[in-house]
Amino acid sequence: MPFMCCLCWIVLWAILVADCEMAAADPRALRADIQIRKILNVAPNTVRLVKDPRDHTLYTSTMEGTISRIDLSEGAASSEVLYTAADHGMNSLVQGFAIGPDGTFYLVSNTSGKVSFQIEAIVRGALDPASGERVWSALDQTQPLPTDVALDEILADAENLSPLARDPRDNTLYIINSDGNITRGIRDIIYTVTDHGVASPAGLVIGSDGTFYIFTTNTKDLTKYNIAAIAKGVLDADTGLRVWSVLARTEPIPKGFDHYYNAIVVSPDNRYIFVNSGARTDHGEVKNNGGAFPNVREVPLTSCILRLPTDGQDLFLPNDEEALRSAGYLYADGVRNTFDLAYAPNGDLFGVENGPDRDMHEEMNWIRQGHHYGFPWRMGSEDNPQRFPDYDPKKDRLLQPAILGAGSYHNDPNYPPPPMEFTDPVINVGPDADKFRDPETGEIEDASDLGLTLGTFTGHRSPLGLVFDVERTLAPEFRGDGFVLSIGGGCCQLVQNMQDPDEDMLHLDLEKKGDRYEVRIRRIVEGFRSPIDAEIIGNKIYVIEWDGTRGLWEFTVPLAPTAIAETESEALPNGFALYQNYPNPFNAATAIRFALPAQEEVELGVYNMTGQRVATLAQGVRQAGVYIVSWHGLDESGAVLASGIYFYRLRTGHQLETRKLVLLR
Numbered sequence: 001m002p003f004m005c006c007l008c009w010i011v012l013w014a015i016l017v018a019d020c021e022m023a024a025a026d027p028r029a030l031r032a033d034i035q036i037r038k039i040l041n042v043a044p045n046t047v048r049l050v051k052d053p054r055d056h057t058l059y060t061s062t063m064e065g066t067i068s069r070i071d072l073s074e075g076a077a078s079s080e081v082l083y084t085a086a087d088h089g090m091n092s093l094v095q096g097f098a099i100g101p102d103g104t105f106y107l108v109s110n111t112s113g114k115v116s117f118q119i120e121a122i123v124r125g126a127l128d129p130a131s132g133e134r135v136w137s138a139l140d141q142t143q144p145l146p147t148d149v150a151l152d153e154i155l156a157d158a159e160n161l162s163p164l165a166r167d168p169r170d171n172t173l174y175i176i177n178s179d180g181n182i183t184r185g186i187r188d189i190i191y192t193v194t195d196h197g198v199a200s201p202a203g204l205v206i207g208s209d210g211t212f213y214i215f216t217t218n219t220k221d222l223t224k225y226n227i228a229a230i231a232k233g234v235l236d237a238d239t240g241l242r243v244w245s246v247l248a249r250t251e252p253i254p255k256g257f258d259h260y261y262n263a264i265v266v267s268p269d270n271r272y273i274f275v276n277s278g279a280r281t282d283h284g285e286v287k288n289n290g291g292a293f294p295n296v297r298e299v300p301l302t303s304c305i306l307r308l309p310t311d312g313q314d315l316f317l318p319n320d321e322e323a324l325r326s327a328g329y330l331y332a333d334g335v336r337n338t339f340d341l342a343y344a345p346n347g348d349l350f351g352v353e354n355g356p357d358r359d360m361h362e363e364m365n366w367i368r369q370g371h372h373y374g375f376p377w378r379m380g381s382e383d384n385p386q387r388f389p390d391y392d393p394k395k396d397r398l399l400q401p402a403i404l405g406a407g408s409y410h411n412d413p414n415y416p417p418p419p420m421e422f423t424d425p426v427i428n429v430g431p432d433a434d435k436f437r438d439p440e441t442g443e444i445e446d447a448s449d450l451g452l453t454l455g456t457f458t459g460h461r462s463p464l465g466l467v468f469d470v471e472r473t474l475a476p477e478f479r480g481d482g483f484v485l486s487i488g489g490g491c492c493q494l495v496q497n498m499q500d501p502d503e504d505m506l507h508l509d510l511e512k513k514g515d516r517y518e519v520r521i522r523r524i525v526e527g528f529r530s531p532i533d534a535e536i537i538g539n540k541i542y543v544i545e546w547d548g549t550r551g552l553w554e555f556t557v558p559l560a561p562t563a564i565a566e567t568e569s570e571a572l573p574n575g576f577a578l579y580q581n582y583p584n585p586f587n588a589a590t591a592i593r594f595a596l597p598a599q600e601e602v603e604l605g606v607y608n609m610t611g612q613r614v615a616t617l618a619q620g621v622r623q624a625g626v627y628i629v630s631w632h633g634l635d636e637s638g639a640v641l642a643s644g645i646y647f648y649r650l651r652t653g654h655q656l657e658t659r660k661l662v663l664l665r
């Protein structure tokens with residue numbers, strides 16, 4: 001079954017399932033020391049798997065905006081729906097989900113079609129102090145409007161209307177649903193359409209005196225545009241409810257090939273979110289959408305990485321490159337479709353993306369501010385041939401005639417010149433995921449077998465589900481490394497034609513070399529059915545599948561002996577040392593490093609403010625060397641400890657040293 005690109009088909013999941021009635025197979029480890037078990041099945045259309053960094057709870061989200069919590073109790077794993085589109089308002093193509101260090105939820109949604117913009121009517125519900133009843137009445141917009149609510153601002157910016165409202169007098173949260181019900185909190189219905197008469201409300205606002213204002217709007221046809229929005233859900237400690245708001249919304253974006261807005265990640269310092277905007281073209285060709293956008297290729301709001309402040313509220317993202325740069329929103333450019341973003345243990349940000357319909361490499365990029373990664377002029381460290389005036393697609397051996405996008409490659413004398421110098425992707429030195437088609441012969445070759453490199457993956461593998469061993473708890477072979485899934489082509493023959501296995505998990509052994517990275521890649525699991533996202537907790541990697549039985553799988557990777565890393569270098573330390581933990585303060589996990597100049601009996605423990613030992617991290621004889629131990633904020637029994645100041649103490653037969661750490665939940 002041909003597709004425009006390997007990730008575009010997640011939007012067309014129903015078609016995919018209908019055309020791919022193949023027997024499901026269980027994934028298989030390619031190493032004897034990796035254990036596999038199936039946790040449960042996930043709901044259809046589940047696209048993201050994320051963890052709360054504070055307590056490692058797993059959550060899933062669907063493209064319709066349903067968020068579920070996964071209970072990983074031994075032998076009794078289950079899934080519980082927590083939020084739906086009625087709660088957060090993101091109800092169309094929800095392709096991004098992240099949780100910040102403070103537990104805030106972030107969702108990325110994409111909307112097209114008929115969108116409400118202009119307010120048609122306002123219904124006021126004022127509380128009668130004598131009776132305690134709310135009196136509803138329609139406001140005449142031809143008359144002066146009440147002054148106790150900034151209605152003029154709302155009328156001027158109607159698209160920011162929200163179904164959520166907070167009473168400023170007591171901070172009670174109210175939600176108005178599309179059926180007209182107004183609930184206090186999430187489920188307590190207090191008014192219906194019978195009370196206020198608004199059958200199809202668009203938003204709710206509460207004035208300083210507690211007056212309700214319900215709005216209805218007319219619509220504008222935006223079927224040829226996409227509007228992306230990022231929602232933020234903050235947990236209210238007093239009420240236990242998650243308060244949702246719109247962090248940012250884009251100006252309408254001309255639709256084309258459409259990869260949409262999807263990947264989102266929160267910076268470790270909780271200051272920013274980074275959001276991927278996918279390309280509207282396959283390779284920079286004109287996409288006029290039936291003549292609606294003459295000569296339009298990429299636009300400022302596509303094929304880029306945006307950086308937005310986590311404390312933002314109702315930010316407007318214009319389709320203007322200079323304005324985006326001056327506001328600090330445009331972080332990096334020239335990415336085709338970075339469907340997954342993740343931080344490595346050293347704090348570097350990486351993204352993986354799928355390539356074009358032409359048989360070109362697919363990329364893993366080290367994402368840095370101000371860098372341009374080449375799209376659409378370069379993809380996977382290869383030049384796009386359509387940018388050159390002598391291009392003849394009939395002689396292009398990297399085009400497979402069966403694919404839908406092959407016909408869009410043509411001689412293009414008006415192709416724009418490259419805007420700046422480009423940054424190449426991470427270089428794959430093999431031995432796996434490094435097949436390529438020879439542009440001269442059309443034959444498939446293995447790059448590492450020929451002593452060549454690739455930038456980064458075999459074409460059409462569609463890498464996603466990128467995770468890192470940030471806590472450095474894995475065995476030395478994997479410690480601090482990355483892992484990535486390949487969703488591949490599913491029923492499509494693109495990957496099969498590259499003679500490279502897909503639907504697998506790859507181990508990424510990254511090495512920084514000056515201003516670039518190289519990676520050694522090895523396959524460690526095979527046999528998934530369209531794996532689409534992953535998370536890592538300690539030495540367990542969790543994977544959800546898009547197709548087949550839609551399993552949630554758990555892979556146990558070898559752990560460092562006694563959870564302590566081996567010596568970091570062959571050189572022995574000069575003296576005894578206990579270093580400051582990092583990060584500090586921390587919420588998910590922290591690393592404690594210590595050095596022994598000679599063999600010693602050691603005891604490393606964590607103590608609370610009263611001097612009671614709450615956790616033992618290392619005990620017994622250790623050889624001379626430098627060691628790292630990870631602590632997840634758990635006590636001796638495995639229970640989660642409360643936020644606060646703790647002390648860690650290293651005792652040997654000759655030395656005793658204590659340092660302070662801070663745990664934040």
